[in-house]
Each structure stands twice: as structure tokens, then as C-alpha cells.
Amino acid sequence: MENKLTVSSSPHIHTPEDIPWIMRQVIYALIPGALIGVYFFGIPAIKVILLSVFMCLGVEALTQKLIGKPITIRDGSAAVTGLLLAMNMPSGSAWWLVMLGACIAIILGKQVYGGLGNNPFNPALVARVFLLIAFPVQMTTWPQPRVFPLSLADTTTGATPLGSLKTAIFTYGKIGDSGNIALMDPFLGNIGGSLGEISALALIVGGIYLIMKKIISWHIPVVYVATVFVLTCLFWIINPGMYASPFLHITCGGLMLGAFFMATDMVTSPITNRGKIIFAAGCGIITVVIRLWGGYPEGVSFAILIMNGLVPLINRYTQPIKFGGVK
Amino acid sequence: MKKTFKGGVHLLEENFLVSSKTIVDMPLCPIYVLPVHQHVGTPCKPIVRQGDVVKKGQQIAEPAGYVSVAIHAPTSGKIKEIGPKIHPLTGRKSLSVVIESDGKDEWVDGLPLNRDPFSIGREKLVTMIQSSGIVGLGGATFPTHVKLSPSKEKKIDTLIINGVECDSHVADDHRLMVEHPEAVISGAKVIMSILGLNRSIIAIGKNKPDAIAIIREKVPPEIQLEPLEVKYPQGAERQLIKTLTGRDTPSGGLPMDIGCLVHNAGTCAAIWNAAAYGIPLIERITSVTGHGIVEPKNIRVKIGTLLKDVIEFCGGIKNPAKILFGGPMMGIAQYSLDVPVIKGTSGIVVLTQDEVSKSSYTACIACGRCVDFCPMQLNPSMLSRLGEKSMWEKALNFNLLDCIECGVCSYICPSNRPIKHFIRHLKTLEREAKSLYGK
Known part of the structure; x- marks a missing residue:
């Protein structure tokens, strides 16, 4: 009898909210955004999502087997990376592009650092930015949204609202009519763009679910979106001919996907709430700088990756103030 | 505004297994084992020899120093042995007095008394509390008399x-307050008279509505009843003071630095028994519970009773994985059934195989949950990473010594990291270094 007793340090009970549980909640929260993508982009979107998720799982298992580490695909983190990567790519991406992205995300973004918890940069964003720089044409060929039965047929391609703004600025030196779009379209998702970024509403719904489940805190999404809104609003008031409305900036592009799902990645964001506010404000500023004056129409991915690099530094200066310590 | 503190966690409540069970007396056992080190401070010194005959309530070990309390025979009988026995807190063998019961359970001459404790006088009461062996239950x-003797300033x-x-x-404590509210309240009055206070606060968790109702009925106007939200670790001293008074106990300081003193309800009852009846601390109330025990019970148990006797009295164990002295958040896992119940044993919890996680831990994913939930506002994530590498000097910069070891961080960690274990490891290294090289 006595030999069967387990002895360990306290506490002896543990929350059921482990890593697989957290990853499941993130996947649930991403489902509305992914479904809107499927609704407007049809079968190709389903193909991209499935390919990306299964490729990430496969690559993770294979890498871990090759380097002789325990295979941890059951923790769900590779599936989340796969889903996020798919949602960050054009819905019409070729199979090889998706597979290459999955390999980059898992191997270069995650496993070379030692796997989950040790990666300094968001794996899905590492892959997306790699593809964007290496295959700029393929990564900016945006199929246009069509209502579901139609979306089964071949689609036409076109520009995103942010892309049109940039083209107008480069061509005419002003935004002209390109800033006049019906904002309900990007809010609901009837717009060109990456597979999972088109509907601000669906992403906000998923994000609120994560906040309610206490998996993310409100700090990063709220501060990130607010920073973008305030800065773009400022420039729009100064010169509406050069700069688009803040409402366009917060509904279009990857901001909602980035603010709720990419910047909030636990591993690559600061650990304290004060740190998260600084991090999110930095993301917002860099995003606005790239969108308004940079060469790329969209800056969310770059902004988050740059701020990921600063996380250790932010953590260092935002340690919690201990109970009973000097305030 | 809800009265609470920052951090903490809502645990799955399992108190219902015993919270409505009346306290029963544990029958006499053949053997009692009394380690001389049952309190924080200097172990006490045995004053009996092998073969001596002792009576119930007789002092068998005297305090060795100021931060030390006496130990008494829990029943009448013969001293069978004085030697090393397994200690339930350290798991190591530690000097213990073994008493063989004679089955008569006879009181030592003169006990129990019946006296008015308020006529005894402060200094005598404090000395009496020390010689009655009373510690925080x-x-x-921690020896109670030390807390009752704050320095003048x-x-x-x-x-x-x-x-x-x-x-x-x-x-x-829940059952004690329901069944013996007057002992708790009278004990509180004795403490008030020692400290010269004319009011005090009694805090009870809102998950004990019956205890709240009874105490509300019995409590005199000078004692204020405060029902508190159910959150762990609300019962921790610093968090309790913060909740009730808004005062922050300074880091490295004691509650008495900010004019506060916290005593457990069980300690109050023990003080009352000693002050009014002269009965030293020879028994306590313990919850024997968990899904792994056949008949969960609240028992009035003599200090020194062996774990195996307690388990037998409670119908045995089923599918056990861990037997804990104390609750699941801070309790000590036992490896032997030959350990005795000691003064600090508030509960004996048997967890089943399904309740105990044996999976290993993974890397920290920096989710920040431990930081959000830490009631001391530390950075357990960083401490656990330093603990893995034994970097205790660096850990001091991350407030290692402020940790109260409540275990919330380990409980909440999605990577299942034994954060509290790492922190204790660092604290041990710090202590060893300090004792080797001085400060």
C-alpha cells in the first residue's frame, strides 16, 4: 500500500485549463473569421485552411521526431499556427505557397528556438512576412469576395482598400476617391484581403470570446486599435486629401486579426498588463507609420514582429510591483 | 465595493464532503507519537524518560527558548520510547516521544480546572499560553504567545x-465555529483583554452560511462579523489584513508593524480551553476528507495519533494516490502511514488516482496567468525559470523572499510547471548560502 502513494510538492490539484484547452479556445474564437472567409472566397479558402493546418501539424511532428524531442502536436499550438497562417494568406494561394509557409512557420518560426514557449517571434507572422517578401506577387493577388454559391466558380482578383490607397498616393500623390468605400463592407467581410482578415465583426466576436474566457486581456487589442484610430484620425483631420479616415484604417486590412489574435500571442507578448499596453501602443504606432508613409500598404505584420523583438526589454522594465513594496 | 484583495483564484470547492458532518471524538489508540518539533522555532526538550508513567495533560517536553512551546501527554500511559520517528512535515526522522496508552485516559491531578480567565492577569495569561503549548492552528x-507579546513601540x-x-x-474551523461558537468568541475576548483592545473583527468565508448565522447570533457588539468572498488565499494573513483594513503589510515586515494581529479561529478556542479550564493543547479538530477516504469525518483527535489509526477510524481508503496533511494547495504529501497527527494538522486529505496529475511540465509560454493571479504581485514565471537553473541570487531581485508559497501559480499554470516547487528550491539554496557565508 505505502509504496503506491505519490509524493510531490504542493499544490496537489491543478486547473483543467491547460495548454490544449487554451489552444482549443483560440481555435473556437477564430472560427467566425474563418467561416466568413469561406463564405466569401469559397472552396479555395477551405483548401488553404486545411492544407495549412495539416501541414503545420505534420511538419511539427516530423521536426520533433528528427531532433529526438517528444512529439507535442496534441497541445494544439501547431494547429493554431496553421489556422492563423491560412487566415493571413490570400484565399487563392497555390498549394506550394501554403506548404512553404507552414514549413517556415514551424521550423524557422518555432522549432529552431526550442519549440513552444521559446520562440521570440509569432511563427505565423514569420512565415507570412517571409512569403510576402519572397513572393510579393502571389502574396498580393487578392481574389474578390463573392456571395457563396457564386464563390464556387472562378473569381476575379482586385486590390484591397489599403492597396488602392497606396496606389493612389504613389500615382497621384493624393488618395482621391480611393478612400471612399462603404465601411459596412470591411466590417462584415465583403471585401478583398487575406482569407481571415476581411470581417472586422467576426474577428471582434472571436476576440471578445477570448477576453471573456480570460485567455487574452483587453489591453493589447484595445490599446492597439485605439492607437491606430487616434493617430490616423489626427492626420485625417490635418489633411483628408492625403490621409484616409480612421474608420477605414481600423476596419480594413489585418488590424483586427492582428490586434486580437496575432499581437496577443502569449509567448511573444509581454507578461504584465503594463508591458502589454506599451507593446500594443508600439504596434499601433509602427502600423500607422507603415500604412501612411511606408512602401507597403499594410504594416500590421511588420509592426507586431518588430514589437515581438522588444518584448524581453519591455518585460525587463515592467516588472510587477510586489505586495507591500514601494509604490 | 466588494471587499477582496488583488490576485487569487477560485478553487473547485470540495468542502461539502465534510462541511455538514458533526465533529466526532476519535477513540483511544494504543500508541501516540509526539515529535518535539511541532511549531515554528526551537524544538522543545523532553523532560520525561523511557518507562515514566504520565497522565493526560502532563507536560512531557518544555520550551527551549522564547520561540518554543511545551508539549503534553495526550492520554495517560507509559513512555515507551524517546527516539527518531518520521515527521509528517519534513519526511525525515525527528526526535519524538512515544506514549503507550494504558486505556484509562486519566487526567493529571487538578485538571480540568474551572476558573475565570479575565482575573488571571496579562503576563500570567501569556506565560500560560506558552506552557499550554498553544501555536497557530x-x-x-507559529507560537501564539510570541504574537501576543508585541514590543512596546x-x-x-x-x-x-x-x-x-x-x-x-x-x-x-467551519465545524468548530458551528458547534463551539462560544469557545471561539470567548478565546477572542481573552486575546482582546491581553492586548487591551476593545474591539476585533471575525472574518468568515461566504461558503459557510451556517457558521456566519451562528456567529452573528452569538457575537457581542465589540466583535465585528465580516463575511468574505470565497477566493484562495483569502485566509492568508497579509491578504486578510488588506481585505479588511486596506493596509499593506510591508515587504519583509510583520502584520504587527501595521498594528494588526491575526489569530485563527481554532487557536482562539484552544486559548479559551487553556485559560478557562487549564487544558493544554493535546487535541485538535481535523477534517479527514477527500474522495479517497471511505467515510469523510471531522474528528476531535489527540495530538500524536497515528495516521493509520485515523484512516482506520474513517473506514479506510479507496483508490488513493496521495495522502496529504493539510489542504491540497499547501498540504504535505505523506509516504508512510506511521506519521502522527501534529498540532498543525488541520486536515487529512486523501486524493484519488483520477484527481492527481502525473503529467510532466513543459516550457513556460509566458501567458502571464501566474503574474495576474499571484496574491503577492510577484513574477512567478521568471522565478520558475530561474529555479530551473538554481539562480537564487538573481531570484532575490525578483522578490523571491516575498513569496508566501500559496501555490496559486502552480495551480493555474497551463504548462503544468511546478512553480512553487522551483521557488522553494531557490529559497532553500538562499538559506543554505546564508548559513554558510553569513548575510
Whole structure:
């Protein structure tokens, strides 16, 4: 009898909210955004999502087997990376592009650092930015949204609202009519763009679910979106001919996907709430700088990756103030 | 505004297993084992020899120094042995007095008394508390007389009676307050008279509505009843003071630095028994519970009773994985059934195989949950990473010594990291280094 007793340090009970549980909640929260993508982009979107998720799982298992580490695909983190990567790519991406992205995300973004918890940069964003720089044409060929039965047929391609703004600025030196779009379209998702970024509403719904489940805190999404809104609003008031409305900036592009799902990645964001506010404000500023004056129409991915690099530094200066310590 | 503190966690409540069970007396056992080190401070010194005959309530070991208390025979019988026995807190063998019961359970001459404790006088009461072997019965076992003798410059203005009992399983204080509210209240009055206070606060967790109702009915106007939200670790001293008074106990300081004093409800009852009846601390109330025990019970058990006797009295164990002295958040896992119940044993919890996680831990994913939930506002994530590498000097910069070891961080960690274990490892390294090289 006595030999069967387990002895360990306290506490002896543990929350059921482990890593697989957290990853499941993130996947649930991403489902509305992914479904809107499927609704407007049809079968190709389903193909991209499935390919990306299964490729990430496969690559993770294979890498871990090759380097002789325990295979941890059951923790769900590779599936989340796969889903996020798919949602960050054009819905019409070729199979090889998706597979290459999955390999980059898992191997270069995650496993070379030692796997989950040790990666300094968001794996899905590492892959997306790699593809964007290496295959700029393929990564900016945006199929246009069509209502579901139609979306089964071949689609036409076109520009995103942010892309049109940039083209107008480069061509005419002003935004002209390109800033006049019906904002309900990007809010609901009837717009060109990456597979999972088109509907601000669906992403906000998923994000609120994560906040309610206490998996993310409100700090990063709220501060990130607010920073973008305030800065773009400022420039729009100064010169509406050069700069688009803040409402366009917060509904279009990857901001909602980035603010709720990419910047909030636990591993690559600061650990304290004060740190998260600084991090999110930095993301917002860099995003606005790239969108308004940079060469790329969209800056969310770059902004988050740059701020990921600063996380250790932010953590260092935002340690919690201990109970009973000097305030 | 809800009265609470920053951080903490809601545990799955399992107190219902015993919270409505009446306290029963544990029958006499053949053998009692009394380690001489049952309190924080210097171990006491045996004053009996092998073969001596002792009576119930007779002192068998005397305090060795100021931060030390006496130990008494829990029943009448013969001293069978004085030697090393397994200690339930350290797991190591430690000097213990073994008493063989004669089955008569006879009191030592003159006990129990019947006297008015308020006519005894402060100094005598404090000395009496030390010689009665009274320590904090919530589990910390700090000698009570030390807390009752604050230095002159530290004026105590708030006495808090702690009936919060925030761990998820045990209900010994709960039952005590329901069944013997007058002992708790009278004990509180004795403490008030020692400290010269005219008011105090009694805090009870809202998950004990019956205890709240009874105490509300019995409590005199000078004692204020405060029902508190159910959150772990609400019963921890610093968090309790913060909740009730808004005062922050300074880092490295004691509650008496901010004029507060916290005593457990069980300690109050023990003080009353000693002050009014002269009965030393020879028994306590313990919750024997958990899904792994056949008949969960609240028992009045003599200090020194062996774990195997307690288990037998409670119908045995089923599918056990861990037997804990104390609740699941702070309790000590036992490897032997030959360990005795000691003064600080507030509960004996048997967890089943399904309740105990044996999976290993993975890398920290920096989710920040431990930081959000830490009631001391530390950075357990960083401490656990430093703990893995034994970097205790660096850990001091991350407030290692402020950790109260409540275990919330390990409980909440999605990577299942034994954060509290790492922190204790660092603290041990720090202590060893300090004792080797001085400060």
C-alpha cells in the first residue's frame, strides 16, 4: 500500500485549463473569421485552411521526431499556427505557397528556438512576412469576395482598400476617391484581403470570446486599435486629401486579426498588463507609420514582429510591483 | 465595493464532503507519537524518560527558548520510547516521544480546572499560553504567545479572528465555529483583554452560511462579523489584513508593524480551553476528507495519533494516490502511514488516482496567468525559470523572499510547471548560502 502513494510538492490539484484547452479556445474564437472567409472566397479558402493546418501539424511532428524531442502536436499550438497562417494568406494561394509557409512557420518560426514557449517571434507572422517578401506577387493577388454559391466558380482578383490607397498616393500623390468605400463592407467581410482578415465583426466576436474566457486581456487589442484610430484620425483631420479616415484604417486590412489574435500571442507578448499596453501602443504606432508613409500598404505584420523583438526589454522594465513594496 | 484583495483564484470547492458532518471524538489508540518539533522555532526538550508513567495533560517536553512551546501527554500511559520517528512535515526522522496508552485516559491531578480567565492577569495569561503549548492552528504553527507579546513601540489596534478557511477541502474551523461558537468568541475576548483592545473583527468565508448565522447570533457588539468572498488565499494573513483594513503589510515586515494581529479561529478556542479550564493543547479538530477516504469525518483527535489509526477510524481508503496533511494547495504529501497527527494538522486529505496529475511540465509560454493571479504581485514565471537553473541570487531581485508559497501559480499554470516547487528550491539554496557565508 505505502509504496503506491505519490509524493510531490504542493499544490496537489491543478486547473483543467491547460495548454490544449487554451489552444482549443483560440481555435473556437477564430472560427467566425474563418467561416466568413469561406463564405466569401469559397472552396479555395477551405483548401488553404486545411492544407495549412495539416501541414503545420505534420511538419511539427516530423521536426520533433528528427531532433529526438517528444512529439507535442496534441497541445494544439501547431494547429493554431496553421489556422492563423491560412487566415493571413490570400484565399487563392497555390498549394506550394501554403506548404512553404507552414514549413517556415514551424521550423524557422518555432522549432529552431526550442519549440513552444521559446520562440521570440509569432511563427505565423514569420512565415507570412517571409512569403510576402519572397513572393510579393502571389502574396498580393487578392481574389474578390463573392456571395457563396457564386464563390464556387472562378473569381476575379482586385486590390484591397489599403492597396488602392497606396496606389493612389504613389500615382497621384493624393488618395482621391480611393478612400471612399462603404465601411459596412470591411466590417462584415465583403471585401478583398487575406482569407481571415476581411470581417472586422467576426474577428471582434472571436476576440471578445477570448477576453471573456480570460485567455487574452483587453489591453493589447484595445490599446492597439485605439492607437491606430487616434493617430490616423489626427492626420485625417490635418489633411483628408492625403490621409484616409480612421474608420477605414481600423476596419480594413489585418488590424483586427492582428490586434486580437496575432499581437496577443502569449509567448511573444509581454507578461504584465503594463508591458502589454506599451507593446500594443508600439504596434499601433509602427502600423500607422507603415500604412501612411511606408512602401507597403499594410504594416500590421511588420509592426507586431518588430514589437515581438522588444518584448524581453519591455518585460525587463515592467516588472510587477510586489505586495507591500514601494509604490 | 466588494471587499477582496488583488490576485487569487477560485478553487473547485470540495468542502461539502465534510462541511455538514458533526465533529466526532476519535477513540483511544494504543500508541501516540509526539515529535518535539511541532511549531515554528526551537524544538522543545523532553523532560520525561523511557518507562515514566504520565497522565493526560502532563507536560512531557518544555520550551527551549522564547520561540518554543511545551508539549503534553495526550492520554495517560507509559513512555515507551524517546527516539527518531518520521515527521509528517519534513519526511525525515525527528526526535519524538512515544506514549503507550494504558486505556484509562486519566487526567493529571487538578485538571480540568474551572476558573475565570479575565482575573488571571496579562503576563500570567501569556506565560500560560506558552506552557499550554498553544501555536497557530491554521497550519503555520507559529507560537501564539510570541504574537501576543508585541514590543512596546508596536501598538496593536486591530485584532482579526481568521475563520476564512480558503483551501478547497478542509472544514475544521467551519465545524468548530458551528458547534463551539462560544469557545471561539470567548478565546477572542481573552486575546482582546491581553492586548487591551476593545474591539476585533471575525472574518468568515461566504461558503459557510451556517457558521456566519451562528456567529452573528452569538457575537457581542465589540466583535465585528465580516463575511468574505470565497477566493484562495483569502485566509492568508497579509491578504486578510488588506481585505479588511486596506493596509499593506510591508515587504519583509510583520502584520504587527501595521498594528494588526491575526489569530485563527481554532487557536482562539484552544486559548479559551487553556485559560478557562487549564487544558493544554493535546487535541485538535481535523477534517479527514477527500474522495479517497471511505467515510469523510471531522474528528476531535489527540495530538500524536497515528495516521493509520485515523484512516482506520474513517473506514479506510479507496483508490488513493496521495495522502496529504493539510489542504491540497499547501498540504504535505505523506509516504508512510506511521506519521502522527501534529498540532498543525488541520486536515487529512486523501486524493484519488483520477484527481492527481502525473503529467510532466513543459516550457513556460509566458501567458502571464501566474503574474495576474499571484496574491503577492510577484513574477512567478521568471522565478520558475530561474529555479530551473538554481539562480537564487538573481531570484532575490525578483522578490523571491516575498513569496508566501500559496501555490496559486502552480495551480493555474497551463504548462503544468511546478512553480512553487522551483521557488522553494531557490529559497532553500538562499538559506543554505546564508548559513554558510553569513548575510
